[in-house]
Amino acid sequence: MEKVRLNNGISVPYLGTGTNTYGKENNEYNGELNGDFSALESAIECGYRLIDTAISYRNEAGVGETIKKSGVPREEFYITTKIPADDQYIKDKDTVRETLNQSLSNLQTDYIDVYLIHKPIEDEQKLRHTWEVLEEYVSNGKIKTIGVSNFSIEDLKRLDQFATVKPAINQIKSNPTHWNNEWIKYMFTEDIRPQAWGPMKTTDDHKKQLSEIGESYNKSWSQVLLRYQTQRGIIVIPKSHNKDNQKANLESMDFLLSEEDMKKIDQL
Numbered sequence: 001m002e003k004v005r006l007n008n009g010i011s012v013p014y015l016g017t018g019t020n021t022y023g024k025e026n027n028e029y030n031g032e033l034n035g036d037f038s039a040l041e042s043a044i045e046c047g048y049r050l051i052d053t054a055i056s057y058r059n060e061a062g063v064g065e066t067i068k069k070s071g072v073p074r075e076e077f078y079i080t081t082k083i084p085a086d087d088q089y090i091k092d093k094d095t096v097r098e099t100l101n102q103s104l105s106n107l108q109t110d111y112i113d114v115y116l117i118h119k120p121i122e123d124e125q126k127l128r129h130t131w132e133v134l135e136e137y138v139s140n141g142k143i144k145t146i147g148v149s150n151f152s153i154e155d156l157k158r159l160d161q162f163a164t165v166k167p168a169i170n171q172i173k174s175n176p177t178h179w180n181n182e183w184i185k186y187m188f189t190e191d192i193r194p195q196a197w198g199p200m201k202t203t204d205d206h207k208k209q210l211s212e213i214g215e216s217y218n219k220s221w222s223q224v225l226l227r228y229q230t231q232r233g234i235i236v237i238p239k240s241h242n243k244d245n246q247k248a249n250l251e252s253m254d255f256l257l258s259e260e261d262m263k264k265i266d267q268l
C-alpha cells in the first residue's frame with residue numbers, strides 16, 4: 001500500500017477503512033452494539049491496515065479486540081481514534097489523560113498511531129489543555145501522531161497560536177457533494193495532511209460521469225473517486241460492510257488517472 005509522509009516524518013497508508021457502523025445492529029451509526037465485527041475482520045483479511053475509530057462510535061473496544069484477534073502484528077496497523085469535544089472527556093488535563101488512557105485500554109495497545117480532536121473545541125482554555133496533553137502523550141510515546149478533525153481554517157489558526165507540535169492531519173468531509181477545497185488548499189500550504197471522511201457520498205449524475213472516466217482504465221466510479229483523492233494527496237477512509245467493495249476500494253490504488261481526467265473530476 002502506497003504511503004504518505006506526514007509533517008512529523010511518520011508515513012501512513014493513503015487508504016484505510018472507516019468503522020463508524022461496525023459492531024452495531026443493522027449497521028446503523030446509532031444502532032445498539034452487537035459485537036459483530038465481521039466487516040472489520042474481512043477488511044483486515046483484504047489487507048486494510050489503517051483503521052479509523054473514535055470514542056463517539058462506542059466501538060473502540062471491539063475494534064481493539066478484532067485487531068488483536070486478527071493475528072496480524074500490532075506494528076503493521078495504523079490505528080486512529082478521536083477525542084470528543086465534550087466536557088466529559090476534556091474538562092481539565094486529568095480528564096483528558098483519563099480519556100486517552102481509556103482509549104489505550106479499549107484498543108488493547110501500548111500506543112495509538114493517530115489521535116485526533118474529533119471536532120473544534122470552542123473554549124480556548126479547553127482546546128489548549130487538550131492539545132497540551134496530546135503533546136505530552138507524544139513525548140511519552142503513547143501516541144505517535146496527533147491531529148484534528150472538522151477544523152476550519154480559523155480553528156487551525158487558533159491552534160497554531162500555542163501548539164508546540166503541529167497537527168499532522170485534519171480529517172474533514174470531502175466528496176463530490178462538497179470537496180472542501182478551500183480548507184484543503186490551506187492545509188497543503190501549512191503541511192497539514194487532509195484525510196477525507198464520507199469519501200463515497202456522491203450523486204447519480206456524478207457516478208455516471210465517474211463511471212465514464214473509469215471505462216478506459218477498467219475501473220468503477222468508486223475506484224475513480226477514491227483514486228482522484230489519493231492522487232491529489234488526500235488520505236481516504238471509505239467504510240464498507242461488503243467484502244467485494246472493500247477489495248475494490250483497495251484496488252483503487254493500482255492505477256493512475258491522467259491529468260486531463262483529474263481536471264474533469266475537479267469540475268464535477
Ligand SMILES: NC(=O)c1ccc[n+]([C@@H]2O[C@H](COP(=O)([O-])OP(=O)(O)OC[C@H]3O[C@@H](n4cnc5c(N)ncnc54)[C@H](OP(=O)(O)O)[C@@H]3O)[C@@H](O)[C@H]2O)c1
Pocket residue numbers: 017018019020021052053118149150171172196197198199200201222223237238239240241242245246248249
Ligand atoms: N471525523 C468525522 O467527523 C467523521 C464523520 C463521518 C465519518 N467519519 C469516518 O469516516 C469513515 C467513512 O465515512 P462514512 O462511513 O460516513 O461514509 P463512506 O465511507 O463515504 O460511505 C459508506 C457507504 O459507501 C458504500 N460503499 C463503500 N464502498 C463502496 C463501493 N466500492 N461501491 C459502492 N458503494 C460503496 C457503503 O456501502 P456497503 O457497505 O454496501 O459497501 C456505505 O453505504 C467512517 O466510517 C468514519 O470512520 C469521520
